[in-house]
Amino acid sequence: MKKLTLGLVGLVVALVVAVAGNTARLTRGAAIPAVAPVVVAVDSAGAIARLASAVRFPTVSYEEGTRVPDSAAFRALHEHLRVGFPLVHERLTRETIAGLSLLYTWRGADTSLAPVVLMGHFDVVPVVPGTESHWTQPPFGGVVADDHIWGRGTLDDKVSVMAALEGAEGALRAGFQPKRTIYFAFGHDEEVGGSGARALKAALIARGIKPPALVLDEGGAILPGEVVGARGTVALVGVSEKGFLSLQLSVRAVGGHSSTPPPHTAIGRLAAAITRLEASPFPLVLEGPTLEMMMRLRGTLPLAQRVALSNLWLFEPLVIKGMAAKPAGAAVLRTTIAVTLVSGGVKANVLPIEASATVNLRIRPGESMASVTAYVERTIADTGVTVRAVGFRTEPSPVSDAKGLGFAVIERSLREVYSAPGLVVTPYMGTGGTDARIWSNISTQTFRFLAVPMPADALSRAHGSNERLSVGGYLTAVRFYDRLLRNTDAL
Ligand SMILES: [Zn+2]
Numbered sequence: 354m355k356k357l358t359l360g361l362v363g364l365v366v367a368l369v370v371a372v373a374g375n376t377a378r379l380t381r382g383a384a385i386p387a388v389a390p391v392v393v394a395v396d397s398a399g400a401i402a403r404l405a406s407a408v409r410f411p412t413v414s415y416e417e418g419t420r421v422p423d424s425a426a427f428r429a430l431h432e433h434l435r436v437g438f439p440l441v442h443e444r445l446t447r448e449t450i451a452g453l454s455l456l457y458t459w460r461g462a463d464t465s466l467a468p469v470v471l472m473g474h475f476d477v478v479p480v481v482p483g484t485e486s487h488w489t490q491p492p493f494g495g496v497v498a499d500d501h502i503w504g505r506g507t508l509d510d511k512v513s514v515m516a517a518l519e520g521a522e523g524a525l526r527a528g529f530q531p532k533r534t535i536y537f538a539f540g541h542d543e544e545v546g547g548s549g550a551r552a553l554k555a556a557l558i559a560r561g562i563k564p565p566a567l568v569l570d571e572g573g574a575i576l577p578g579e580v581v582g583a584r585g586t587v588a589l590v591g592v593s594e595k596g597f598l599s600l601q602l603s604v605r606a607v608g609g610h611s612s613t614p615p616p617h618t619a620i621g622r623l624a625a626a627i628t629r630l631e632a633s634p635f636p637l638v639l640e641g642p643t644l645e646m647m648m649r650l651r652g653t654l655p656l657a658q659r660v661a662l663s664n665l666w667l668f669e670p671l672v673i674k675g676m677a678a679k680p681a682g683a684a685v686l687r688t689t690i691a692v693t694l695v696s697g698g699v700k701a702n703v704l705p706i707e708a709s710a711t712v713n714l715r716i717r718p719g720e721s722m723a724s725v726t727a728y729v730e731r732t733i734a735d736t737g738v739t740v741r742a743v744g745f746r747t748e749p750s751p752v753s754d755a756k757g758l759g760f761a762v763i764e765r766s767l768r769e770v771y772s773a774p775g776l777v778v779t780p781y782m783g784t785g786g787t788d789a790r791i792w793s794n795i796s797t798q799t800f801r802f803l804a805v806p807m808p809a810d811a812l813s814r815a816h817g818s819n820e821r822l823s824v825g826g827y828l829t830a831v832r833f834y835d836r837l838l839r840n841t842d843a844l
Pocket of ligand 1: 474510543571
């Protein structure tokens with residue numbers, strides 16, 4: 354008995370030592386790289402005025418078929434760029450692609466090197482009718498007030514287009530000539546499918562370009578740590594995005610009078626299928642970009658979480674449970690299921706001959722449209738329920754390599770112009786979609802990031818009311834692009 358007790362105590366001591374040792378060793382390993390700050394001179398007043406003016410062109414993408422875009426507004430914005438960035442338009446070539454998208458080519462000194470592609474889009478979503486009065490400043494007024502530039506596109510995504518061109522104009526003024534060719538690929542319809550981005554890519558591929566050394570598009574941002582449950586500030590750099598698939602479940606039945614019904618109508622059978630599906634969500638998996646993000650954030654977390662993350666061999670189920678407690682946490686751990694549409698029946702006293710529901714799935718990397726469809730069919734387990742894919746769909750994007758040079762150059766460029774106590778720059782998996790996905794199977798250095806520090810509520814403003822960007826945040830983005838352009842020489 355005494356031997357057994359001693360043995361148990363020994364085991365517990367060994368466990369505690371191992372857990373504490375891992376915590377100390379692994380947390381120490383996550384040191385923040387030291388980067389010397391660089392002063393970047395910016396024409397602040399000019400840059401702010403140019404972005405504010407860009408907002409005034411109503412370059413709206415309307416939901417397919419509802420209204421044609423105002424092409425004159427797009428052309429007027431093109432002209433605004435020409436006037437606003439004279440050196441860019443003198444030294445770079447500019448082409449119009451797919452009618453309204455723009456491709457700028459800044460020829461590198463060594464054209465044998467893999468190029469860099471900087472993306473952005475200058476279309477914006479409409480203002481939801483009836484919400485105009487919710488805006489403090491008019492959505493297309495381009496007003497600068499309260500230390501902010503207000504209006505549609507200030508966050509999504511005229512900011513990227515304008516900041517990239519400001520960076521280029523400033524670097525040209527300072528006499529910079531890149532070693533590798535840099536393309537600026539600005540789409541005109543990202544909000545409604547991104548045909549412009551695909552045409553821009555097709556044009557570059559047709560020219561036989563090498564797989565880019567870096568592709569950068571919108572996506573992540575600099576945010577308060579609490580958005581991912583951490584302390585301090587985090588710069589979230591998207592390395593992949595989930596797939597998208599809508600499945601329509603339908604049940605057909607004979608119909609007839611509701612006074613003599615079968616045990617289950619078409620609607621009842623469909624409801625039972627939906628219930629089974631919601632009762633069996635996809636498994637929660639901590640791997641890939643989400644695992645990498647948690648590891649990089651580890652040092653900023655409270656002790657209990659730090660210990661748990663440093664000892665996943667023991668605490669992984671607990672970590673997953675904690676993260677999945679919130680929908681946003683669960684969304685980065687699993688393929689999600691959302692029943693979003695339902696229809697069936699025509700009259701209260703008539704048995705429905707058909708009932709259908711649409712289930713929207715966001716597929717995590719590691720699964721595919723085929724594997725999740727098979728899972729849904731298996732879970733429903735009813736051959737009377739037909740499952741078919743409808744509408745837009747896409748596989749999860751390949752995961753970019755956050756240990757490569759592209760990520761390092763993004764992190765370095767950011768740290769040169771921006772610092773915050775304990776700032777962690779980390780890869781993450783986007784749960785929404787961007788145009789960057791079209792490049793991710795060609796370049797493992799495809800990232801989604803906007804170097805703007807923003808409050809957590811910016812995420813709801815981007816497609817909602819009162820979209821606005823802080824003046825200081827915008828100037829950070831401009832300085833970031835200046836450094837990024839120069840740092841591409843190090844790729
Ligand atoms: Zn966007």
